[in-house]
Amino acid sequence: MHRRDFLKMLGAGCLSGCTPPAPPFPKGELLGVSHDLGHRLHDGTLPAPNSTRHARVVIVGAGVAGLSAAWALRRAGINDFVVLELEKESGGNARAGENAVSAYPWGAHYLPIPTMESKAVRVLLAELGVLQGDPFAQRPRYDERHLCHIPHERLFWNGRWQEGLMPQFGASREDLAQIQQFDELIAHYRQRRDAHGRKAFALPMAHSAQEADLLALDTVSFREFLLSKGLTAAPLHWYVDYCCRDDFGCTAAQTSAWAGLHYFCCRDGEGSNATSDSVLTWAEGNAWLTRRLAAPVGQRLHTQAAVFRVEEQSRKVLLDVFHAGENRSERLIADHVIWAAPLFALPRIFADCPSDLAAAIAQTSHAPWLTANLTLRQPPTGKSGAPLSWDNVLYGTPSLGYVVATHQRLRVTPAPTVLTYYRALTEETPAQGRQRLLNTPWRVWADDILRELSVPHPDIAQHVQRIDLWRNGHAMIRPTVGFIWGNARARLQQTGQRLHLAHADLSGFSLFEEAQYRGIIAAERVMEQEGLRYVSLVA
Amino acid sequence: MRPALLATVFLIASCGLAYELIAGTLASYLLGDSVMQFSTVIGTYLFAMGIGSWLSQYITGRLALRFVQIELLVGLLGGVSAAALFLLYAWVEGPFRLALYLLVLLIGTLVGLEIPLVMRILRQHIGFRDLVSQVLTFDYLGALVVSLLFPMVLAPQLGVVRSAFLFGLLNVLVSLWTIRLFRDELPVRALHLQCGLAALLLSAGFIGSDRITTLAEENLYADRIVYTETTPYQRIVVTRWRDDIRLFLNNNLQFSSRDEYRYHEALIHPALATLPHPARVLVLGGGDGLAVRELLKYPTIQSITLVDLDPAMTRLFSQYPQLTQLNQNALTSPKVQVVNADALVWLEQDAGRYDFIVVDFPDPSNYSVGKLYTEAFYRLMDRHLKEDGLAVIQSTSPMYARRAYWTIVTTLEAAGLQATPYHALVPSFGEWGYIIASHHPYQPPRKFTVPLRFLSPESLPPLFNFPPDMARVPAEVNRLNNQSLVRLFESEWREVIR
């Protein structure tokens, strides 16, 4: 362009720039878990079964837990199982969508570098070629394409983007001193081992040390715990609260201090080309993993198959399944059932559900979440500071910021992109949050999201083509004070005769590692009861 | 008399708004952030007009004379404002903003004086109610006309600098007219002389404004600019001084025609001269065609694929006479296929394998370009390299960015390639570094079969020798998930340039 054209552009742009022509408002859809079908599961309106079928093992739910149970069975050479999934697609909270610009996650989007204890994660990653060489090496090599590329994360605070998520730029000297104190506190718990050499906070959490003073941390909130250590700095508390909302869907004041510390201490996995703060990520998020777990299940996976009645008999379990696609129901007579669906609905589906189990489940609570995928004609621009990163967080806003779905794409030039915006509804009780999720129209959310993002990106509205929303009323279990090491969760661990519970709910917080662990444990228990030989993936 | 004075109101309002727009446009052009520049300029201007109105009460007698003088002053100041600001920005680093706001304040104050004075003059001819309504009507009309005319016709057709001179001349015209209207009460001769001088100055500016703009832009570069273009990817500037043609991308020197042969001979021949029968060559980056010119010296080469991001670059170097003379029309050779694509995206899709790959990317100064220097990139490149093939990578200066240079060597090795580092002195860059990547140990050529100005069998061996100040240092592998190179590169060059 010549100088004259440039001025022409400027001359025209400046005047109109003061009152830009409003671009058409982006389009989008309001999606979510099958709310209506979910309700019909226990309101008695589903047709009665008109056929019967036998199956050795039935896995209910094709999320990470269910698919991992199937994986463990397949690895042991057991192939007569079926997986029943209520939704059209498998994946559960690791589901993903795709449009012309990119694939994008609707939920889980990354995996930390697996810890030494996360054996099954390592085996799976090795099977998929992500981890190269000996899966049990202290520092194995990871395929660089899946390690989150730089720049990793940034925070918008005080009018500019800073690198990393811990508020530093503009923090007072006292704040910085407290942040350092917090880091030291975490380092202390990270190093702590019990007499058996177990970590204070291991992942999967079942491998953690069980010393009384550690378990007692479950009886206070993470916020109170920090205050009791003299940590009062506002930026630190914002950061900790952000982490709790991001990982647990509840605030630091609601989160058990044990769970909060677990988050900060457990991720110590390393690679020869990855540090403990590296993560593995894909455009479609953890659906990259669940799709690879689901593919070999093949015909045995039935989607749009909702289990609406379970009855445990002495030698069998009866399952009534509604096939929504065919609008008919079927009865499955199974030797074993692995319940890898969330627990909250179980008491109403499980005939003769033991009252103590029902009471334990009643003590669980689940966080409502909203996820938005924004499709942009070009990467967002705006306020100065650290460059666009994989994870982009805004200080002091109700959301958890956004992740760039195209971040791992190998290209140099800017191109259209998809931003995945996350928001846990923590301002109210979960029940109120679910109501809000259900009642708020698409346009209100869309306006709200654009208003929030236009603070760091003043011109974002002009670049957004679509805003698609996903609502999930019971997205993840909340590790509230007292839940992790209380009686209720202990009851959930007790296995039934033939009905085996396997869901991240059993861990008290929802992570890929936990869901996978619970699925495998259930599968191995089935194999044990059946007297089958297997090599444990978790022991 | 009344219509004439109202026409005056119309004109001075037009000029008043024009200066405000000109200052705003120029500030956005030079400083960026147009919303910010426009708001602050308009705010200052309005405020200054307020000062002007307030000051007008102190002007008591000889209204017509004062008006003519103010008009002349506005014309002069406003007329030269754009040119002065532009030159100031280009020649003096510091007080641009200060000068900008001072000028806006001054012009605004003078313009603020105008309307109250006109009103007081007109009061002798019109009733007060009509007066206010008519003066304001013409005032706003003038503003409207200019606000439409400026962005649609004046700025694009005349440019900002020239438009300013034009409005200055209009102010002078208004003065002349006013002198005519009030010829009985004014010292006509003296004023005519002043008007004449002002008109002369402004006309000269009007005619010479292209020269002024170039002068200003040129000072941003040392030499005369012969070509500029802003593409979606970069700003391309070509300068020429005597026989020295230089290319700048985003203000970074890419080559000087005086010594680019050193850079490009060193890039191509140490590797290529050892290949017995090179046929297929891939060039990544290098849209200036100078590396291709060197490649075309080898008759065995059948096809050269050049992948460069920016179509404007390859078009420029295929069409612009002085540049095609420099690359000897390399890009239009029938053996050359030019692809405008993102090299990373293209390499993922291309299935070809090549005897020789030339990697001539911009330096790793940000995370985006930095991806082209990672282990993942070199593995991708390796998939396109024939078993006996060679690749060469331009790798910044082992002298000024020593750790960055050896990071690239280490990274190539981590990607499973054998790396042979070497360097050459290119005066306009300093000591420059290259690396040959191969599957088998590389042996430098004993002779060259093509005409060369810089390399010879004797001058070659020292290039592979690294004196202590450039010798190898331990380095981290540059990966997509750390991009250690970008940080190193930045910090090392910051030390050099400072």
Ligand SMILES: Cc1cc2nc3c(=O)[nH]c(=O)nc-3n(C[C@H](O)[C@H](O)[C@H](O)COP(=O)(O)OP(=O)(O)OC[C@H]3O[C@@H](n4cnc5c(N)ncnc54)[C@H](O)[C@@H]3O)c2cc1C
């Ligand atoms: C927004 C969001 C972001 C997250 N991000 C991450 C992350 O980045 N990393 C991470 O590790 N974890 C993340 N998580 C946690 C995530 O929940 C776990 O990683 C994991 O996906 C949980 O798997 P699951 O199998 O335990 O449960 P779910 O994913 O809940 O799977 C249960 C499955 O059961 C099905 N089902 C339910 N009822 C029935 C029925 N009656 N009949 C048949 N099927 C039924 C459901 O449709 C679902 O597919 C995130 C969660 C959310 C909500």
